[in-house]
Amino acid sequence: MTKNSATALKNPTQSYDLFASKVGAEVSRVLAGGKLDRKAAASYLNGAASEALVELVPRDTRSTDGIFFSGKKLSKYVARCLSAKIAAGATVADPTCGAGDLLLACATLMSRGQSTAATVAQWSSRIIGLDLHGEFVNAARARLTLLAAQEGFSATEEVRATRFDNLLPGNYFDHLEKIAAADCVVMNPPFAKVQTPDDCEWAKGSVQLAGVIFASVLSNAKIGQEIVAVLPDVLRCGSRYQRWRKFIDAHCVSKRIHVYGRFDEKTDVDVFVVHLTKSARFATKSKGDWIGRALSGTNKPHSAVLNDFFKVSVGAYVPFRAKKTDEIVDYLCVGDVPADAEVAAPSKCRFNGTLHQTPFVVIRRTSNPADSRRVIPTLITGPKMVAVENHLIVLMPADGALSSCRRLIAVLQNEETDNWMNRASRCRHLTTAIVKKLPLIGWT
Incomplete structure (x- = not known):
């Protein structure tokens, strides 16, 4: 996943060519008749790219x-989401x-030729990719060629220098048409912030670039194109992106959402995977609720939710x-609310x-999926009128x-309350929209 901005930075990733060259050297050695170093190949095709x-x-x-x-x-x-089509x-x-x-994961699901050259030719006609950084593209080409050579089919054959020229x-x-024409799109767009383009229909100001790219891919796609994307969880459950979700719903006929969780062990970003099929745009009545879709089947049909009995603000x-x-x-801040306790507002403010x-319950807005508990309540007693800091939900x-x-x-x-919240939202802040949907387990 790399940032597609209007202007490329001046060689910020040039040193990555060292890794691409190592993979390319292994490919050249194998194609020249050398024996495949399976340990090195396994590394190049898996974790070594991220480590580099x-x-x-x-x-x-x-x-x-x-x-x-x-x-x-x-x-x-x-890739498995698209296995049948691939x-x-x-x-x-x-x-x-x-x-x-x-693309490597998708290629493993593709048929192979009777030789390395034939496999490369077949895959080259079916694999399309773009990246702002040429060093990454060099590495992608070399890794795909190494994957093709891994089975050892006539490895001494000459593989043309223009392999994977798509x-x-x-x-x-700058290349919308290349992606729009494909049968399937896989993507893991960047999680950086950008200003919305002038023609953006769903937001103004600073937004997730991943949302901008995904919306563009979908709106430009040919009818019937299947898209599977890894996206930051804020797009799925953030209140600010409700119009984005409505925009997406207006362009697709089917959608499946999987709350994946943390991106990886070293990256503190939670993501979800969405799989949809492009349709002609139609006047949908979508409310942009992707939380309910992700939780489909996890709640009892008629279970009470918090908003039925409490006003949430x-x-x-x-x-x-x-x-x-x-x-x-009288005033209440985060520092005044010990977990699971009953307290009176101890402070004053203007x-x-x-x-x-009072009485009412507060929970903290800041809530990390890595925490042992996501929803931490405190009961505020009285009677009195209390000002509440905006880092708390009332x-x-x-x-x-x-x-x-x-x-x-x-x-x-x-415990089921925290389990539900971890499925509903992986964002670092709870929103009132999500809290209102929280099931009241055991409430009669």
């Missing part, structure tokens, strides 16, 4: 451009191919906005905004009863 990325490309470049290679496990999952001879494209992890260095946005107090002329009121009548009982709050605390302490 970390070793050879500066961290700042990787972070700024959102460069993360897919790896074998994730790539294999993506087996039937479909062409496969990757608009941000990096060193080719996803893998090209270039910006996806974000605390309104923002400390730096306080004015000296505001009234002094505030003229929305106050909340759960106000519809009946105003303290007993309802205590029942809710017990529900939120249930």
